[in-house]
Amino acid sequence: MNNPIIFVRVATKEDAIYADEIVNETLNSAILRGSGISKRTPDSIIEKMKTGKAIIALTSGGEWVGFSYFETWEHGDFISNSGLIVKPKFRNSGVAKCIKNRIFNLSRRNFPQAKIFSITSGAAIMKLNSQLGFEPVTFDQITKDKAFWAGCASCINFDILERKNRCNCLCTAMLFSPEHIDQIITHASLAEEKNIH
Numbered sequence: 001m002n003n004p005i006i007f008v009r010v011a012t013k014e015d016a017i018y019a020d021e022i023v024n025e026t027l028n029s030a031i032l033r034g035s036g037i038s039k040r041t042p043d044s045i046i047e048k049m050k051t052g053k054a055i056i057a058l059t060s061g062g063e064w065v066g067f068s069y070f071e072t073w074e075h076g077d078f079i080s081n082s083g084l085i086v087k088p089k090f091r092n093s094g095v096a097k098c099i100k101n102r103i104f105n106l107s108r109r110n111f112p113q114a115k116i117f118s119i120t121s122g123a124a125i126m127k128l129n130s131q132l133g134f135e136p137v138t139f140d141q142i143t144k145d146k147a148f149w150a151g152c153a154s155c156i157n158f159d160i161l162e163r164k165n166r167c168n169c170l171c172t173a174m175l176f177s178p179e180h181i182d183q184i185i186t187h188a189s190l191a192e193e194k195n196i197h
Contacts, residue, residue, distance in 0.1 A: 004059040011054035018064040019045040039154035055102040068103040073143035116176040117142040134174035
């Protein structure tokens, strides 16, 4: 690969041409990892693009590189950061981290008081989440919206989730709380003030 220039930006309706590729790569990636995934449709991906709820990465030549989106739950009290996928030939280049940062910041900008969560079975995503201040939590600490959990019905591990009464599954839930960041900022300010005097 000749290190093409990659642009990471908010997706628009014009990016609908990439929806099929995004859905196919997401499914293929899950199959290769042997992990479950909530299946997405091209229409659901396009809807996120049209409503400004998605981040897309493209080369300067228009090749699709990566994607992620967010969704609101419980009237905006909870936001899920989901669907992070990078085309195989662009992996290990730092683009996943860039997309993750952008979708997180887009979520925070639009819903500053919301709790943001991510459910994943991937260690790389857990690491990225941790760097942003997410912490592992039990499933009862994230949204109770039935529509969110209905999305898990297409996952190969749905029977496990149901048998465990939606308390846990093979995925790890991670949560970012705005109060948590406020506490970090307050502690940092107090420490800085203490050092000044």
